[in-house]
Amino acid sequence: ILNVEQSPQSLHVQEGDSTNFTCSFPSSNFYALHWYRWETAKSPEALFVMTLNGDEKKKGRISATLNTKEGYSYLYIKGSQPEDSATYLCALGSGNTGKLIFGQGTTLQVKP
């Protein structure tokens, strides 16, 4: 059974703070690691899909790193803004089965 863990569960920061979250996963059967941003009452939207050990992705103030050998990925937000408030989900893809399993998410609240 694939088990994807995210920490922390929730986070409250002030506008301008930088922050990071962790996604942990079993390193065996790794195929792809996804990050999604999910705003209340909307559908999750993709941020990054990473497949290679050591991969780093960046989109504006948001970046992510991947370590497939030790089974973790970090998502960083530099200079958080109120519009960054959302739940950030990671998901592990196992190529052998087609399963895409999500972690429970990290909910970020950025106060002005």
Place this chain on the structure above:
Amino acid sequence: NAGVTQTPKFRVLKTGQSMTLLCAQDMNHEYMYWYRQDPGMGLRLIHYSVGEGTTAKGEVPDGYNVSRLKKQNFLLGLESAAPSQTSVYFCASIQAGNTGELFFGEGSRLTVL
């Protein structure tokens, strides 16, 4: 370009009633998924399909059935609804191999009384 479309978006059922949620995608994706979202539980995989005519169980399959008769459609059925199935259901699709991004429908809110 519709992407992933779910119908209905809202439904109220009585315990024991049956219903089917329809997911349609127009991106020619091979893989399709049904998830349920409950407070504090994130997205949990109910069933998924890696191609037309194939389905497989996810993390929480009990009480649900699925069918993928056409590549573009993935149906989720509740044969005898229970209050525990009150949830928001999301359909999603992806190109084969999980290395592309997942596209989600807008969600279907189901309440079972």
